[in-house]
Amino acid sequence: MTERTVVLIKPDGVKRGIVGQIISRFENVGLKIAAMKMIWIDKDFAAKHYPVSRKQWVESIGKRALETYKEYGRDLGEDLDTMEPYEIGKKMCKWLVEFLTSGPVVAILLEGENSINTVRKIVGHTFGDKAVPGTIRGDFTKARGYASFMSKRAGHNLVHASGNSEEAEFEEELWFKKNEIYSYKRLDEEMYLG
Ligand code: TYD
Numbered sequence: 001m002t003e004r005t006v007v008l009i010k011p012d013g014v015k016r017g018i019v020g021q022i023i024s025r026f027e028n029v030g031l032k033i034a035a036m037k038m039i040w041i042d043k044d045f046a047a048k049h050y051p052v053s054r055k056q057w058v059e060s061i062g063k064r065a066l067e068t069y070k071e072y073g074r075d076l077g078e079d080l081d082t083m084e085p086y087e088i089g090k091k092m093c094k095w096l097v098e099f100l101t102s103g104p105v106v107a108i109l110l111e112g113e114n115s116i117n118t119v120r121k122i123v124g125h126t127f128g129d130k131a132v133p134g135t136i137r138g139d140f141t142k143a144r145g146y147a148s149f150m151s152k153r154a155g156h157n158l159v160h161a162s163g164n165s166e167e168a169e170f171e172e173e174l175w176f177k178k179n180e181i182y183s184y185k186r187l188d189e190e191m192y193l194g
Contacts, residue, residue: 004034004109005116006171007123008160011103013140014038019106022136022159025122026110030188035109035181046097048174052090062089068127068145079149095154107175116168119161126157 009022027033041049052058062085069076077083080091110119124135127145131138137157148155162168172181 002111002113003115003165003168004111004172005119005162005168006160006175007108007110007119007162008100008175009106009108010100010156010158010160011105012156013158014104014106016140016158018140018158021140023106023108025136026108026119029112029118029122030186030191031110031112031115031118032184032186032189033108034111034183035176036106037180038104038106040104041101043097043101046100047093049100049171050093050096052093055086058089058093059086060089061092062086064126065089065092065149069149072144072146074146076149079146079152091152092154095148095152099154099156109172109176109181116162116165120163123159123161127155128157 007026009019013019013022023033023036065088066076066083066085076088080088082088082091112118122136124131124137126137128137128141128143130145131141133139136159140158141156143155143157145155162171
C-alpha cells in the first residue's frame with residue numbers, strides 16, 4: 001500500500017552537515033520525496049509535534065526511558081527526580097521541544113509502499129549505541145540511551161520518523177500545506193510496482 005510518512009532531520013543532522021547523506025538513504029530505496037523544506041520552528045509549533053496532551057505516547061516514552069535505564073543498570077531517580085512514566089515523559093517533551101527549536105530542521109514527506117515501516121528501519125534504533133550499522137543512527141551516532149538525561153536534554157539522534165499511520169497523517173498535516181506536496185512519478189517507479 002502506498003503511504004506517506006514524515007521525516008525530520010533534526011538540528012544535529014543539519015549542523016553536522018549530513019543532510020544530503022541522510023536524504024540519499026531514503027532516495028536509494030526508491031522512496032519518493034513528495035515535499036521537502038528547511039524550517040526553523042518556534043516552541044509553540046514544536047509543542048504541537050510533541051504534544052503533552054497525547055497522554056499515551058508521553059507515558060510510553062517515559063516507560064521506554066525507565067526500561068533503558070534498567071538495561072544499563074542505572075537509577076533514573078538519581079538523574080531525574082521522578083520515577084513516574086508520565087512525569088518523565090512530560091519532562092522529555094519539554095527537552096524535545098528545546099532541541100527541535102535549537103536550529104533549523106529539514107522536513108521531508110516521503111511516499112512509497114510501506115514507507116512508514118521502511119523509513120523506521122532505515123533510521124534504526126532510537127539510541128546510537130543500539131542502532132545497527134547500516135541504519136542512519138547506527139552509522140552516524142554513538143550516543144548512549146541514558147546519556148541525555150544526565151545533562152537534562154533530549155537524545156540527539158539526527159532524525160525523527162513517524163511511528164505509525166496515525167502519527168504520519170497528523171504530522172503531514174502539521175508540517176505541510178497541501179500546495180507544498182507534489183505528485184509526480186519517479187523514473188524507477190514501475191520497477192518496484194512490477
Ligand atoms: P521515541 O518515539 O520512543 O523514539 P524514536 O524517535 O526512535 O521513535 O522517542 C522520541 C524521542 O525522544 C527520541 O527520538 C529521542 C527522545 N528520547 C530520549 O532522549 N531518551 C529516551 O530514553 C527515549 C525513550 C526517547
